[in-house]
Amino acid sequence: MPISQGQVDALNAKYKNAAPQAVIKGILTEDFPGQVSLVSSFGTESAVLLHMAAEVDKAIDVVFINTGKLFGETIRYKNKLEERLGLSNVRAVMPKPALLDQNDPKGVLWSQNADRCCYTRKVEPMQRALKNVNVWISGRKGFHGGERSSLPLFELVEGRIKVNPLANWAKPDLDQYFEQYALPQHPLVEDGYLSVGCMPCTTPVADGEDVRAGRWRGADKTECGIHMPAGQPGRRSILPPRRQVA
Numbered sequence: 001m002p003i004s005q006g007q008v009d010a011l012n013a014k015y016k017n018a019a020p021q022a023v024i025k026g027i028l029t030e031d032f033p034g035q036v037s038l039v040s041s042f043g044t045e046s047a048v049l050l051h052m053a054a055e056v057d058k059a060i061d062v063v064f065i066n067t068g069k070l071f072g073e074t075i076r077y078k079n080k081l082e083e084r085l086g087l088s089n090v091r092a093v094m095p096k097p098a099l100l101d102q103n104d105p106k107g108v109l110w111s112q113n114a115d116r117c118c119y120t121r122k123v124e125p126m127q128r129a130l131k132n133v134n135v136w137i138s139g140r141k142g143f144h145g146g147e148r149s150s151l152p153l154f155e156l157v158e159g160r161i162k163v164n165p166l167a168n169w170a171k172p173d174l175d176q177y178f179e180q181y182a183l184p185q186h187p188l189v190e191d192g193y194l195s196v197g198c199m200p201c202t203t204p205v206a207d208g209e210d211v212r213a214g215r216w217r218g219a220d221k222t223e224c225g226i227h228m229p230a231g232q233p234g235r236r237s238i239l240p241p242r243r244q245v246a
């Protein structure tokens with residue numbers, strides 16, 4: 001049955017004052033048992049959400065989009081967290097080879113058309129990974145700014161319920177959680193990377209800069225597109241592939 005905005009509104013009301021841990025436990029055990037996926041970049045803040053989910057269900061379906069352009073440090077960090085948290089169901093989803101051949105045969109599309117590169121390497125794999133998923137958890141936070149500034153806990157996006165348990169958490173909350181549970185940091189944090197995406201499109205940030213200032217630095221782009229509805233107008237809308245590849 002299609003998910004309605006009314007259902008989403010009811011969830012926002014139900015969990016209005018709930019802590020992120022209570023939101024995660026509630027949706028995994030009461031509201032949608034066995035139906036929830038968690039999408040993680042295994043970036044600098046990802047350990048918090050992954051730890052919260054693992055505390056409830058270590059077999060939760062975790063989707064990791066491996067664009068083929070990630071830092072080696074991110075892959076190694078993913079492996080480390082998987083083992084440390086006991087996550088048993090991490091799905092690494094790669095771009096379609098045929099779509100890569102068509103859109104990015106030389107692997108330099110990021111420097112020519114970042115939106116198309118993100119479509120090929122992130123958005124299409126994500127759409128495929130979530131094809132049969134009705135509810136998914138995202139790690140977005142309001143303090144990241146931009147489109148993320150006024151995040152609701154629950155959203156209806158392209159027919160799915162998207163849950164943002166950390167929507168209202170700030171950086172000190174995350175730091176405290178890392179400390180409380182002795183979670184390992186992404187290895188690039190010590191080099192000044194506060195947010196980590198693909199290697200060609202990420203730089204360290206200077207003191208006082210926004211967390212995501214190092215993503216697509218110098219370009220009019222702040223999101224890869226996996227958090228934006230398809231067809232949404234504006235600079236950050238996602239371009240379709242030139243022709244469909246089966």
Ligand code: SF4
Binds near residue numbers: 113
């Ligand atoms: S972040 Fe950069 S390399 Fe990664 S998919 Fe987007 S444009 Fe391509």
